[in-house]
Amino acid sequence: MQPGADTPEAVVELAANVDDATGETLGHAAAALLAAGALDAWLTPIQMKKGRPGTIVSALVREADAARLSIALLRETGSFGVRRRAWERTVVERSHHEVDTVYGPVSVKLGTLGRERLFARPEADGVAERAAAAGVPFRVVMLAAEAASRSLLSAGPSS
Amino acid sequence: MQPGADTPEAVVELAANVDDATGETLGHAAAALLAAGALDAWLTPIQMKKGRPGTIVSALVREADAARLSIALLRETGSFGVRRRAWERTVVERSHHEVDTVYGPVSVKLGTLGRERLFARPEADGVAERAAAAGVPFRVVMLAAEAASRSLLSAGPSS
Amino acid sequence: MQPGADTPEAVVELAANVDDATGETLGHAAAALLAAGALDAWLTPIQMKKGRPGTIVSALVREADAARLSIALLRETGSFGVRRRAWERTVVERSHHEVDTVYGPVSVKLGTLGRERLFARPEADGVAERAAAAGVPFRVVMLAAEAASRSLLSAGPSS
Amino acid sequence: MQPGADTPEAVVELAANVDDATGETLGHAAAALLAAGALDAWLTPIQMKKGRPGTIVSALVREADAARLSIALLRETGSFGVRRRAWERTVVERSHHEVDTVYGPVSVKLGTLGRERLFARPEADGVAERAAAAGVPFRVVMLAAEAASRSLLSAGPSS
Amino acid sequence: MQPGADTPEAVVELAANVDDATGETLGHAAAALLAAGALDAWLTPIQMKKGRPGTIVSALVREADAARLSIALLRETGSFGVRRRAWERTVVERSHHEVDTVYGPVSVKLGTLGRERLFARPEADGVAERAAAAGVPFRVVMLAAEAASRSLLSAGPSS
Amino acid sequence: MQPGADTPEAVVELAANVDDATGETLGHAAAALLAAGALDAWLTPIQMKKGRPGTIVSALVREADAARLSIALLRETGSFGVRRRAWERTVVERSHHEVDTVYGPVSVKLGTLGRERLFARPEADGVAERAAAAGVPFRVVMLAAEAASRSLLSAGPSS
Numbered sequence: 011m012q013p014g015a016d017t018p019e020a021v022v023e024l025a026a027n028v029d030d031a032t033g034e035t036l037g038h039a040a041a042a043l044l045a046a047g048a049l050d051a052w053l054t055p056i057q058m059k060k061g062r063p064g065t066i067v068s069a070l071v072r073e074a075d076a077a078r079l080s081i082a083l084l085r086e087t088g089s090f091g092v093r094r095r096a097w098e099r100t101v102v103e104r105s106h107h108e109v110d111t112v113y114g115p116v117s118v119k120l121g122t123l124g125r126e127r128l129f130a131r132p133e134a135d136g137v138a139e140r141a142a143a144a145g146v147p148f149r150v151v152m153l154a155a156e157a158a159s160r161s162l163l164s165a166g167p168s169s
Numbered sequence: 170m171q172p173g174a175d176t177p178e179a180v181v182e183l184a185a186n187v188d189d190a191t192g193e194t195l196g197h198a199a200a201a202l203l204a205a206g207a208l209d210a211w212l213t214p215i216q217m218k219k220g221r222p223g224t225i226v227s228a229l230v231r232e233a234d235a236a237r238l239s240i241a242l243l244r245e246t247g248s249f250g251v252r253r254r255a256w257e258r259t260v261v262e263r264s265h266h267e268v269d270t271v272y273g274p275v276s277v278k279l280g281t282l283g284r285e286r287l288f289a290r291p292e293a294d295g296v297a298e299r300a301a302a303a304g305v306p307f308r309v310v311m312l313a314a315e316a317a318s319r320s321l322l323s324a325g326p327s328s
Numbered sequence: 329m330q331p332g333a334d335t336p337e338a339v340v341e342l343a344a345n346v347d348d349a350t351g352e353t354l355g356h357a358a359a360a361l362l363a364a365g366a367l368d369a370w371l372t373p374i375q376m377k378k379g380r381p382g383t384i385v386s387a388l389v390r391e392a393d394a395a396r397l398s399i400a401l402l403r404e405t406g407s408f409g410v411r412r413r414a415w416e417r418t419v420v421e422r423s424h425h426e427v428d429t430v431y432g433p434v435s436v437k438l439g440t441l442g443r444e445r446l447f448a449r450p451e452a453d454g455v456a457e458r459a460a461a462a463g464v465p466f467r468v469v470m471l472a473a474e475a476a477s478r479s480l481l482s483a484g485p486s487s
Numbered sequence: 488m489q490p491g492a493d494t495p496e497a498v499v500e501l502a503a504n505v506d507d508a509t510g511e512t513l514g515h516a517a518a519a520l521l522a523a524g525a526l527d528a529w530l531t532p533i534q535m536k537k538g539r540p541g542t543i544v545s546a547l548v549r550e551a552d553a554a555r556l557s558i559a560l561l562r563e564t565g566s567f568g569v570r571r572r573a574w575e576r577t578v579v580e581r582s583h584h585e586v587d588t589v590y591g592p593v594s595v596k597l598g599t600l601g602r603e604r605l606f607a608r609p610e611a612d613g614v615a616e617r618a619a620a621a622g623v624p625f626r627v628v629m630l631a632a633e634a635a636s637r638s639l640l641s642a643g644p645s646s
Numbered sequence: 647m648q649p650g651a652d653t654p655e656a657v658v659e660l661a662a663n664v665d666d667a668t669g670e671t672l673g674h675a676a677a678a679l680l681a682a683g684a685l686d687a688w689l690t691p692i693q694m695k696k697g698r699p700g701t702i703v704s705a706l707v708r709e710a711d712a713a714r715l716s717i718a719l720l721r722e723t724g725s726f727g728v729r730r731r732a733w734e735r736t737v738v739e740r741s742h743h744e745v746d747t748v749y750g751p752v753s754v755k756l757g758t759l760g761r762e763r764l765f766a767r768p769e770a771d772g773v774a775e776r777a778a779a780a781g782v783p784f785r786v787v788m789l790a791a792e793a794a795s796r797s798l799l800s801a802g803p804s805s
Numbered sequence: 806m807q808p809g810a811d812t813p814e815a816v817v818e819l820a821a822n823v824d825d826a827t828g829e830t831l832g833h834a835a836a837a838l839l840a841a842g843a844l845d846a847w848l849t850p851i852q853m854k855k856g857r858p859g860t861i862v863s864a865l866v867r868e869a870d871a872a873r874l875s876i877a878l879l880r881e882t883g884s885f886g887v888r889r890r891a892w893e894r895t896v897v898e899r900s901h902h903e904v905d906t907v908y909g910p911v912s913v914k915l916g917t918l919g920r921e922r923l924f925a926r927p928e929a930d931g932v933a934e935r936a937a938a939a940g941v942p943f944r945v946v947m948l949a950a951e952a953a954s955r956s957l958l959s960a961g962p963s964s
Contacts, residue, residue, distance in 0.1 A: 021729065027211055029514075030290065031467065033506030034452045037539035038459075038466035044695055052663055052700065053540050053693040055532035057212040059203055060293075061856040062514035063530050063542055064211065070729070080259055081282065085465045088288040090280050091260035093180065093229070100716055101727040121726050123717065129724040131666065134352045134696075141356075147403045148356035149349065157952035186688055188832075189767065190626065192824030193611045196857035197618075197625035212858050214850035216689040218680055219770075220379040221832035222848050223688065224858055239736055240759065244624045247765040249757050250737035252657065252706070293511045300515075306562045307515035308508065316475035339570065345847055347673075348926060351665030355698035362536055370504055370541065371534040371699050373691035375848040377839055378929075380673035381689050382847065383699055388570070398895055399918065406924040408916050409896040411816065411865070418557055419568040439567050441558065447565040449507060452537075498888065521854055529822055529859065530852040538697040547888070577875055578886040598885050600876065606883040608825065611855075634793035667944065670929045674936075674943035721942045770829045777833075783880045784833035785826065 018098040021049060022076040026089040027056065029064035036065050039086035043069045046082050070097070102128055109158040113140040116155040120162050130159035177257040180208060181235040185248040186215065188223035195224050198245035202228045205241050229256075261287055268317040272299040275314040279321050289318035336416040339367060340394040344407040345374065347382035354383050357404035361387045364400050388415075420446055427476040431458040434473040438480050448477035495575040498526060499553040503566040504533065506541035513542050516563035520546045523559050547574075579605055586635040590617040593632040597639050607636035654734040657685060658712040662725040663692065665700035672701050675722035679705045682718050706733075738764055745794035749776040752791040756798050766795035813893040816844060817871040821884040822851065824859035831860050834881035838864045841877050865892075897923055904953040908935040911950040915957050925954035 028036065036053055043051040048069040058064035067087055071079045073096075080092045102121035107130070109118050117133040132155035134148075141151040187195065195212055202210040207228040217223035226246055230238045232255075239251045261280035266289070268277050276292040291314035293307075300310040346354065354371055361369040366387040376382035385405055389397045391414075398410045420439035425448070427436050435451040450473035452466075459469040505513065513530055520528040525546040535541035544564055548556045550573075557569045579598035584607070586595050594610040609632035611625075618628040664672065672689055679687040684705040694700035703723055707715045709732075716728045738757035743766075745754050753769040768791035770784075777787040823831065835846040843864040853859035862882055866874045868891075875887045897916035902925070904913050912928040927950035929943075936946040 018730075023729075027209060029510030030293070032470075032509055033535060033539040033541045035467045035470065037506075037537060038456060040693075040695065041538065042465070050663060051695065052702075054213060054690060054702075055540065055693075057199075057214075057852050057856070057858050058510060059199065059210065059856070060514060061518065061852070061854070062510040063532065063852050064510045065540055066211075066213075084259075084261060084282060084287060086467060088280075088290065088467050090263060090278070090288075090290075091258055093182075093256040093258040094177075095254070095256045095731070097729040097731045099727055099729040100720075102720065104726060119726070121724075123720060128720060129726075131724065131726075134666070138356060147360070149353045149404060149406050152350075152353065153951060153955065156948060157955055160948065160952055186686060188828030189770070191629075191827055192853060192857040192859045194626045194629065196824075196855060197615060200856065201624070213690060214858065216375050216379070216381050216676075216691075217828060218379070218676065218687065219832060220375070220377070220836065221828040222375050222850060222860055223828045225688075225690075243736075243738060243759060243764060245626060247626050247757075247767065249740060249755070249765075249767075250735055252659075252733040252735040253654075254731070254733045297515060306519070308512045308563060308565050311509075311512065312474060312478065315471060316478055319471065319475055336571075341570075345845060347669030348929070350668055351694060351698040351700045355665075355696060358534075358536065359697065368504060369536065370543075372531060372543075372849060373534075373699060375835075375850075376669060377835065377846065378673060379677065380669040381691065381701055382669045384847075384849075402895075402897060402918060402923055406916075406926065408899060408914070408924075408926075409894055411818075411892040411894040412813075413572070413890070413892045415570040415572045417568055417570040418561075420561060422567060437567070439565075441561060446561060447567075449565065449567075452507070495889075500888075517852075517854065527822060528854065529861075531849060531861075532852075534693050534697070534699050536697070538693070538695070540693050572890070574888040574890045576886055576888040577879075579879065581885060596885070598883075600879060605879060606885075608883065608885075611825070630792060630796065633789060634796055637789065637793055668947075671944045671947065674933060678942070722944060724944050774833060783837070785830045785881060785883050788827075788830065 018100045020073055021097050021099045022071050022073055022094050023097055024069045024071060024076065024080055024083055024092055024094050026067050026083055026087055026092045027058060027064055028067055028087050028089050029058045029062040031087050035087065036067060039067055039083070042086050043079060043082060046079060047071070047075050048079055107162055109155060111140070111151065111154040111158050113144045113146065113151050113154060116140060118155070118159045118162065127163045130162040132156060132159060177259045179232055180256050180258045181230050181232055181253050182256055183228045183230060183235065183239055183242055183251055183253050185226050185242055185246055185251045186217060186223055187226055187246050187248050188217045188221040190246050194246065195226060198226055198242070201245050202238060202241060205238060206234050207238055266321055268314060270299070270310065270313040270317050272303045272305065272310050272313060275299060277314065277318045277321065286322045289321040291315060291318055336418045338391055339415050339417045340389050340391055340412050341415055342387045342389060342394065342398055342401055342410055342412050344385050344401055344405055344410045345376060345382055346385055346405050346407050347376045347380040349405050353405065354385060357385055357401070360404050361397060361400060364397060365389070365393050366397055425480055427473060429458070429469065429472040429476050431462045431464065431469050431472060434458060436473065436477045436480060445481045448480040450474060450477060495577045497550055498574050498576045499548050499550055499571050500574055501546045501548060501553065501557055501560055501569055501571050503544050503560055503564055503569045504535060504541055505544055505564050505566050506535045506539040508564050512564065513544060516544055516560070519563050520556060520559060523556060524548070524552050525556055584639055586632060588617070588628065588631040588635050590621045590623065590628050590631060593617060595632065595636045595639065604640045607639040609633060609636055654736045656709055657733050657735045658707050658709055658730050659733055660705045660707060660712065660716055660719055660728055660730050662703050662719055662723055662728045663694060663700055664703055664723050664725050665694045665698040667723050671723070672703060675703055675719070678722050679715060679718060682715060683707070683711050684715055743798055745791060747776070747787065747790040747794050749780045749782065749787050749790060752776060754791070754795045754798060763799045766798040768792060768795055813895045815868055816892050816894045817866050817868055817889050818892055819864045819866060819871065819875055819878055819887055819889050821862050821878055821882055821887045822853060822859055823862055823882050823884050824853045824857040826882050830882065831862060834862055834878070837881050838874060838877060841874060842870050843874055902957055904950060906935070906946065906949040906953050908939045908941065908946050908949060911935060913950065913954045913957060922958045925957040927951060927954055
């Protein structure tokens with residue numbers, strides 16, 4: 011279920027160019043797509059015709075969800091069309107760990123590609139909780155967590 | 170001619186990354202592609218190599234127009250290359266209606282997907298004309314037209 | 329406390345150009361400034377030196393909060409400098425109302441400038457709640473709320 | 488009326504951060520401000536709170552127009568506030584000329600600062616007309632016009 | 647090796663959405679991909695989930711390099727996934743020339759599509775060198791070089 | 806010479822909105838302003854009139870350099886006007902240190918505000934050199950350097 015470097019998975023990108031929805035609607039549309047199962051959703055500022063600023067509402071979805079989430083994108087944005095196309099995606103293997111910091115324990119995602127440990131990334135939501143509890147900026151706790159995470163990388167050549 | 174939810178149409182996206190054209194040229198390039206038959210054309214600000222701000226000039230075109238509009242894109246931007254790839258596009262069925270507002274009649278596009286009425290969108294150019302004639306902001310007339318358009322939606326579950 | 333068109337209030341804009349913080353940190357910084365009392369906080373994508381994409385972290389704050397929030401901005405972003413300057417700001421008078429829709433009641437903010445009713449804006453958070461409860465897109469409920477709000481505008485020339 | 492390098496003029500910048508207007512409305516707002524006498528008007532994509540994409544609607548206006556155009560900005564965007572502050576602006580002296588190209592004559596604006604001829608810029612609208620008449624890309628006619636304009640620069644050290 | 651209008655070449659686009667890398671890292675990532683053989687690399691500012699500003703790191707690469715550069719992109723950005731898909735690319739035929747200007751000789755790339763000379767573009771790095779040597783702005787030398795290059799275009803209908 | 810939290814320094818921001826210069830020219834303009842003594846220079850993508858994508862060329866400069874760098878900005882961009890206004894800027898006190906990593910020593914800038922150590926930032930250029938020498942991504946060396954730098958923060962409440 012976790013494709014590695016040699017087993018890319020097929021995903022689908024959905025996109026619609028929107029110049030007749032507000033920022034509020036666009037923010038909600040992206041959130042709604044994520045809540046409905048999109049792997050990712052994002053907004054790209056563009057310039058559209060007739061001097062209108064616009065936004066591309068994009069989502070990366072599983073093939074099995076493409077039809078359903080296409081309809082969702084149309085409903086959420088009121089766009090008259092949605093386009094889709096396939097990508098191949100390579101994801102690293104992720105394993106979950108925990109590290110200690112002076113602000114408390116923090117969840118860390120370790121990413122491995124084959125035998126190479128690529129990164130050990132503290133999970134932002136957990137870092138935010140520690141920061142709020144300690145009354146310390148997010149940035150500071152993230153730095154502490156990243157430092158504590160480096161030991162997880164030490165088995166591979168990237169450390 | 171109006172594919173519905175279950176008959177996606179094939180379209181082609183053309184794109185070129187441009188860091189050696191002015192904003193004037195880029196604006197004209199997008200307009201020229203639309204005038205030449207592109208379904209849509211847009212500009213995306215990006216950062217390119219050597220610290221240069223750049224722009225992706227993109228167009229969505231029918232397959233039959235792809236070769237012709239690729240050449241047009243090269244001519245209009247002076248880019249040394251243009252890339253293209255296919256998308257599948259689902260568009261809602263559109264029907265045209267008119268609604269009354271205190272500013273006069275306004276054309277409205279009703280979008281339907283299967284049996285669901287997704288949106289009733291006043292046409293911006295007509296709204297702009299009413300606004301200019303009434304000496305009232307575009308935004309205000311658009312709100313009035315949207316309110317008047319809601320009756321068109323009432324046959325479907327989205328109202 | 330609600331300056332009208334002829335009693336602008338003094339506000340201060342804080343800004344820092346940041347190319348050495350992650351998107352996670354920047355998102356948290358803006359949220360932290362708002363939580364700490366900023367009137368508004370926003371992020372502007374820019375291109376900085378040495379080919380680095382960057383972000384201007386900006387906040388609009390009351391004069392009395394400028395020193396405190398300047399320090400907060402430095403702490404949250406790790407920037408080595410923060411700049412500040414004054415603006416005059418005109419805000420419309422805001423009054424709160426409620427309108428009924430088929431999705432339930434929605435709070436609306438009416439904006440008045442002198443004797444002119446400029447807008448009647450449904451509050452997005454409330455619209456989102458109604459949409460979630462009804463299983464209907466945010467956009468659809470917002471349209472219904474805007475239509476219901478128009479009666480609030482009818483006493484002024486903008487309707 | 489044409490301040491040179493040593494006689495900067497005072498201008499005012501108006502700005503409002505907008506996340507609840509569509510691209511259509513924003514495009515019309517900028518155009519309306521220009522039509523109403525703004526020296527310049529532009530739109531900057533930003534990220535606002537609650538995950539909403541937004542836009543700063545900005546205008547540069549003469550001091551005498553600041554109050555009037557502030558109200559216009561509020562009306563056109565439906566924003567609840569508009570901020571303003573002064574700038575000093577230095578503009579080059581502009582004189583108008585005409586040059587010949589194989590596509591016909593083109594108007595050119597020569598910019599001078601003190602005794603230095605800074606630029607000779609073909610006017611885009613005229614270039615566009617020649618391009619349309621000749622069935623040639625805007626870019627190509629602009630290059631021809633720029634080449635023909637260089638003789639206007641030859642009296643100064645920048646050639 | 648230089649496909650013309652009728653022999654498009656296959657290229658691959660790699661992309662990753664990144665919200666947990668700094669501008670410094672992103673700038674280095676794009677540069678590293680170019681140094682490692684990417685045909686092009688660019689950064690697109692986007693808005694990602696949870697109110698985070700993000701960046702799409704994109705690269706255009708030869709098919710034979712796609713696997714290798716996918717790994718490089720993962721290493722350089724620390725992203726947990728990279729997606730890829732094919733494009734067809736049409737490039738103009740490029741030939742190298744030199745033109746004389748008052749600032750010295752400048753290399754120019756002539757782009758031809760079939761029998762049509764599309765553009766004669768002075769190479770920016772060479773223009774920058776002449777400008778630095780002459781103590782003259784890049785823009786001024788580029789204008790001179792473009793004017794001098796027009797003779798290269800005269801054999802085709804675009805002049 | 807290093808103003809602290811209570812001795813803000815006066816700086817000047819220069820800006821010009823440009824829609825008639827290429828990305829190459831804009832990149833060179835920003836670099837030229839930095840080389841000529843600007844404290845900072847950056848480019849902001851905007852949408853300008855007539856459907857043209859544009860760029861704000863901005864620089865932060867010392868008051869004593871404002872007139873000279875205003876002229877430079879006009880020369881580099883060919884803009885017909887440049888605006889300027891004052892800001893107050895608070896900068897943290899910076900001291901330089903060196904830390905050891907497995908990739909070699911790295912220069913670090915420690916930022917202090919009053920008695921609070923705000924950040925210990927490894928200098929990007931030095932990190933890039935170590936990364937190139939070790940054949941390791943910039944990101945990885947930066948993480949190592951940041952971890953090594955944390956000891957510099959330990960004397961203040963932010964660690």
